[in-house]
Amino acid sequence: MAKQVRVRIAPSPTGFAHVGNAYAALFNYAFVKKNNGTFVLRLEDTDRKRHVEEAEEVLYAGLSWLGFSWDEGPDKGGPYAPYRQSERLERYKERVGQLIKDGLAYEDEGAVRFKNPGQEVSWNDLIHGEIKFPGDQITDFVILKSDGFPTYNFAVVIDDIDMEISHVIRGEEHISNTPRQLALYKAFGVTPPQFSHYSTLRNSEHKKLSKRRDPVDLRLYREQGYLPEALVNFLCLLGWSHPEGKEVFGLEEFIEKFTLERVRKAGPIFDTKKLDWLNGLYIRQMDNVALASTLNKFISADTSAQFLLQVVPIIKERINKLSDVENLLRFFWEKPQIGREMFENEKSVEFISFALEALRGTENWTLESVNEALAQRVKNKGYKTGEFFMCLRLAVTGQKITPPLNESMVILGKEEVLVRLETAQKVFLT
C-alpha cells in the first residue's frame, strides 16, 4: 500500500495572514486534495520575541476566507497533537537528548549544536529536479537554543517526522535549509519526505514580498473589496498555468488540474493589475441580490436594501473592487457642490432650464417616462445629446463621471432631482 499523503503548512503567527501564507496554502491544499491526503496546519511559534496574541485567530480567519480548510491543527486537534511548536518543547528536548547520547550533538554555551557530518547531500526536488549541496556548506548548527526552545531547522524536522509528513511543499527560501534538515533525518535514521520548493512571490522591485514594506495582509484585500474567489484565482495564475490555458477558474478546478510539474521555477511578481481585472470579472458574474447585500459593507451612508438593489445594475460593470462603489454613488446621499465654473458649455443655463421644465411635467417617475421626457425633445430642440447630458450630469451629481444619468435620476427621485436642478439654475443668476 502506498504511503498516505500528508502535507502541512507551517505558518508562524506573527500578526496577520499574508499573501505568502495563502500562496503556500494554495499549492499544498491543491496537492493534498488531489491526492486524497490529509492537510495539517502546524504553528511555528517558537520565536517568543515575535509572538503576537490573537495572531492565531487572524491567521485562521484569513485562510478560511479564501476557502481553505485543514484536517488537523491547533484549533482542530488530531492524532498528532499538539500542533503548536511551543507546546512540543518536551518532545524536542527528548530528541535532542537522544542525539547527544548518540554522540551526534553537543552542548555549547548553553545551547546544543548538531555535529555536521560534512557529507554532500542531494535530493530530488519535485519542482526543481536534483539539487546538490557540497558537504562543507553545513556547519555545526544550533538545534536547541539556550532558552530551551528548538531552532527552526530542528523543530521542523522533528515535527515532520512525528506528524508523518509525506510531502513538504514550501517556498524556495528553504532550499538552503534543506541540507541541514536532510542531515537530521539521516541522524535519526528516518526516510525524509519528498521536497518541493516553489518560487516565492516578488514585489515590483523583484524582491521577496516583505511583510513590512508590501501590502500583503489579507485583511487589506478583504477591506478593499476583493472577492476571495478572485484572489485565489489570481494566485493560481502565479507560478502555475492551466494545462488548457484557461485564466478564469475556481479552486475546485485548480485542484482537479494541479500538478507540481506545471509549477514554474522562476519567481513571479505579485502585480495586482490582473487581480483587479479578475475581481471585476467576478463581480460582474455575481448575482444581483448577493452583490447588493455584499455592497452594504462598503457604503458609508445608511442605505436601504431596496436602494442597493436598484443601484446594483448600474454600477455592476463599473467597479473592479467593491470599495469603488463609495465614490461612484456618493452623490446619492451627498448634495453636489455646484459652482458656475464647472459648466464649460455656454448653453448650460438653457439646458438646465429646459430639463427642469421637461422633468417637472413628468408624471410617472420611471425610467421610461424620464427617457421620454428628455431624449426625444432634446433632439427636437437640436441640442447635442452629449453636451446636454453632461451639463445635466454636472448639475445633478456634481461629477463628470457617474453611472447612467437617467437611471440615476430615477433612483434619486423626482423631488430631489428638481431641487438639485433649481440649485444649479440659481448659480447662474447671481
Place this chain on the structure above:
RNA sequence: GGCGCUAUCGUCUAGAGGCCAAGGACACCAGAUUCUCAUUCUGGGAACCCGGGUUCGACUCCCGGUAGCGUCACCA
C-alpha cells in the same frame, strides 16, 4: 564573498529540437457601440539575457558569462 536557485513581451504565462518569422491573458494605444464612465467587440505595438558549443536544425539540450533572487542567525 561562499553555496544554491532562476532567466520568453511592462506584468502573469504557453512553449518539453523542426508545428514559433514565438501563442494567450492583464496593462497600454487606436477604433466601433455609447448621454460621461464602464462593459462589450475589433485592431495594434510589445519578448526568447549574452557568448560559445551539440545538431541538418535550438526559445527549447550542454558549457561559460552576466543579471536577479535566496541563504549562510541561539529568526521562522
